[in-house]
Amino acid sequence: MSVPTLAAAPSLCAPLPVLGRDVTVPLVTGGEVAYAALDYAASAPALQRVWDDVAAYAPCYGSVHRGAGYLSQLSTDLFENARRTVAAFLDCRDTDQVVFTRSTTDSLNLLAAALPDGCEVFVFETEHHASLLPWRNARVTCLDAPSSPRQAVDTLERALADRTASVHGGHGPALVCVTGASNVTGELWPVRELAAAAHAHGARIVLDAAQLAPHHPVSVRDLDVDWVAFSGHKLYAPFGSGVLAGRADWLREAEPYLAGGGASRRVTRRADGGLDVEWHDGAARHEAGSPNVIGAHAVASACKALTEAGFDTLVAREEHLIRTVREGLADVPEVRFLSLFGDDAPRVGVLSFVVEGWNSSHFAAALSAEYGIGVRDGLFCAHPLVRRLLGGDPRSQGECGAPEAAPGEKSLNAVRVSFGAGTPDEHVERFVRAVKELVRDGAKWSYRTEDGRCVPDTSA
Numbered sequence: 055m056s057v058p059t060l061a062a063a064p065s066l067c068a069p070l071p072v073l074g075r076d077v078t079v080p081l082v083t084g085g086e087v088a089y090a091a092l093d094y095a096a097s098a099p100a101l102q103r104v105w106d107d108v109a110a111y112a113p114c115y116g117s118v119h120r121g122a123g124y125l126s127q128l129s130t131d132l133f134e135n136a137r138r139t140v141a142a143f144l145d146c147r148d149t150d151q152v153v154f155t156r157s158t159t160d161s162l163n164l165l166a167a168a169l170p171d172g173c174e175v176f177v178f179e180t181e182h183h184a185s186l187l188p189w190r191n192a193r194v195t196c197l198d199a200p201s202s203p204r205q206a207v208d209t210l211e212r213a214l215a216d217r218t219a220s221v222h223g224g225h226g227p228a229l230v231c232v233t234g235a236s237n238v239t240g241e242l243w244p245v246r247e248l249a250a251a252a253h254a255h256g257a258r259i260v261l262d263a264a265q266l267a268p269h270h271p272v273s274v275r276d277l278d279v280d281w282v283a284f285s286g287h288k289l290y291a292p293f294g295s296g297v298l299a300g301r302a303d304w305l306r307e308a309e310p311y312l313a314g315g316g317a318s319r320r321v322t323r324r325a326d327g328g329l330d331v332e333w334h335d336g337a338a339r340h341e342a343g344s345p346n347v348i349g350a351h352a353v354a355s356a357c358k359a360l361t362e363a364g365f366d367t368l369v370a371r372e373e374h375l376i377r378t379v380r381e382g383l384a385d386v387p388e389v390r391f392l393s394l395f396g397d398d399a400p401r402v403g404v405l406s407f408v409v410e411g412w413n414s415s416h417f418a419a420a421l422s423a424e425y426g427i428g429v430r431d432g433l434f435c436a437h438p439l440v441r442r443l444l445g446g447d448p449r450s451q452g453e454c455g456a457p458e459a460a461p462g463e464k465s466l467n468a469v470r471v472s473f474g475a476g477t478p479d480e481h482v483e484r485f486v487r488a489v490k491e492l493v494r495d496g497a498k499w500s501y502r503t504e505d506g507r508c509v510p511d512t513s514a
Contacts, residue, residue: 069371070363071102072290072476079426082499082510087426090481094288095237095404095472096430098268100352101290107355108292108348118345119316119338133347136354137337143357144282144299145273152299153337154350158264159184161283161298162231164340165260166191168308172226176213176257178206179438180238180394185231185262185283186438192229199442202395203244207251214255228257234266238436238443238470240376240404241395242266249278260300264288268474269372269402271365274300286353290360290475295349306335314342360475368475372403375473375482379405382486388412388493392443392468403477406434406470408444409493414469415508420497421469423510425488427481430470440468 078086091099111132116125118133137152146152155161166188169175175189178197186196197213200206210230217228230252235242245261252259260281263272267284274282281300287293310317310333317339320332333339360368380397383389388410391397409417418431433440444466471485500511 069478070290070359070475072099073102073105074099075476075478081426082423082512090425090427090484092471092473092477092481092485093428093430094268094474094477095240095265095434095470097287097293098290098474099476100292101356101359101476103359104291104352104355108352111348111351115347118347129347133345133350136350139354139357140297140299143272143361144297145275146299147275149302150274150300151302151305151337152297153305153340154345154353155283155296155298156294156346157184157287157296158262158283158285159188159296161296162260162262163188164298164311165281165283165304167311168304168340169229170227170304170307174217174226174228176210176228176230178209178232179442180236181231181233181436181439182237182262182264183435183437184264185233185260186436189231199394199439203247203399207244207247210248211251211255214251214257218255225256228252228255230257230259231262232259233262233264234272235269235402235404236394236436236439237265237404238406238434238439238468239393239395239399240265240401240472241393242270242400242402245277245279253278258301265402265404268360270369286349286356289353289356291352291356292349295346295353297353302336305337305340309333310342311340312342316345317342363475372474375403375477375479376401376405378479378482379471379486382483383489386490386493389489392440394439394443403474404470404472406440406443406468408468409489412492413508414467415503416497416501417492418469419501419508419510420492420499421485421488423501424492424498425484427485427488429485430472432467434468434470444468 074091077089079089080086114125114128116123116129118130141152155164162185169192173192175192175194176197177186177194178199180199195213197209200209230248232245232248233243234245249259258280260283261279263282263284266272268289272282281298283298284296286295317333318331319334322330324330390408392406393399408414414431418429421427421429473482501508502511
């Protein structure tokens with residue numbers, strides 16, 4: 055039996071085929087419409103090609119690494135080939151490790167558990183919670199939100215220089231964690247320059263590429279980052295897979311992230327009844343238990359599909375969609391887009407905004423119920439950043455994604471529209487028309503708050 059082959063690459067001039075492209079949803083005003091999935095920043099739909107590759111492998115399902123049977127060997131080859139594919143996609147160094155995880159959050163928590171004693175971590179308050187919160191066992195310095203890429207680099211350089219000059223000496227290990235593209239504004243961060251600043255002061259850097267990798271090429275070598283983390287479900291693969299790739303030494307020296315089979319090379323019982331364990335040195339050290347082979351294979355398939363489609367083509371098409379939104383709503387003064395670096399800053403297909411006179415949860419509910427458009431409202435698991443952009447107290451907290459005002463009251467959160475390689479022009483054009491109509495005419499239906507969400511009122 056041969057290893058299942060990958061499907062042919064899709065056309066480069068059209069949206070990449072994704073699951074759900076033919077799904078229709080009911081409208082509260084009557085009838086149905088093709089669903090416009092514009093919440094890619096949370097979870098992108100799986101590429102059809104990825105799904106086909108997973109389906110082709112599924113009949114060959116077998117245990118990994120320790121099975122003697124043919125399907126076990128096939129699954130093992132598939133799993134390890136996926137590791138090599140991801141390493142190539144990220145342009146990893148020869149000595150780097152690729153560890154499969156559940157998500158970006160899982161990847162960064164793994165790295166947090168592997169920090170050397172006394173490590174100091176530097177993060178900007180602009181980070182997603184996945185890269186802001188895992189470092190609770192380290193000394194954390196949270197840096198103020200910058201107003202430009204240059205200020206971001208200057209802020210980090212000053213913080214690292216102050217650390218070196220401090221009474222503590224600043225000679226211990228240090229780690230900088232930074233996003234590649236904001237999950238709130240879509241703006242690209244100066245990763246290469248931040249990496250140079252970190253290394254100049256003896257620190258290492260990990261790149262949260264959850265929002266960057268699906269939209270732009272990510273080269274570990276070119277950016278000169280020490281680690282990179284991303285999630286499969288944002289890279290057009292199914293849920294439940296992620297990657298941490300980068301330098302091996304901290305991972306090799308740390309206790310296993312999970313203790314169990316696969317992470318251990320040899321286990322013996324001592325005369326006193328205790329156990330001696332010799333752990334693996336490679337990626338297996340942090341991949342205890344039966345691995346998610348389908349998830350790894352799906353991530354590798356997505357990496358191949360995006361590479362073959364060509365990021366130049368994908369970026370150009372996405373920039374066209376961004377222009378469609380920005381130019382289409384330029385004459386709607388009630389709409390204010392959120393930005394750190396300015397409206398003209400380079401960005402991926404992620405845009406957050408508020409609408410004067412609307413609670414954001416109410417606005418998102420109307421887009422869904424009356425137009426069949428799925429967006430996100432809330433604080434986007436980046437509470438300090440959204441609070442700052444909204445002009446509120448960045449220390450104030452609220453439930454991630456939960457509305458904090460009733461329909462018609464002042465909005466304390468925002469709406470986010472996001473798209474990518476699978477988004478048809480029609481979906482973005484429908485979104486622009488819908489925003490204009492809602493601002494001009496108001497909602498056609500009445501809404502109420504139920505279980506913390508704004509929903510159509512069907513009681514009448």
